[in-house]
Amino acid sequence: MKARIYVTLKNGVLDPQGKAIQHALVALGFDGVDDVRQGKFIELELRETDSVKAKANVEEMCKKLLSNPVIENYSIHIE
Template sequence: MKARVTVTLKNGVLDPQGKAIEGALGGLGFDSIAAVRQGKVFDVELAHTDAGAAKADLEQMCEKLLANTVIENFAIEIV
């Protein structure tokens, strides 16, 4: 079973890397950029056959390692 975990900064948390990307895109002539927030994506293959068990394990993985839940949100998609 495959899953995709997307981790993003919570609203209100400063994102200097996103600001740097935003500035670089503006420097490349992309003037329509209003804001950029960066994040990370994890593609995970699991041996589970039960989607519920897989999602429960992925939530624990996010809470323990993949995301800093103080400043980041995560979303899990079973694909």
């Protein structure tokens, strides 16, 4: 069973990495970019076969390790 996790900075939290990408894009001539936010994408291969249990498990992982709930949001997709 596969879990995909998207970790993004919450709105209002400064994203210097995103700003750096935006400046680099402008320097390369791509000037139609208003905003850039960078996040993390994590793919887990789970042994669990029950999708409800898997989601609860991954939720726990996100809270304990994969994201910083103070400044980041996460979303989980199980398939």
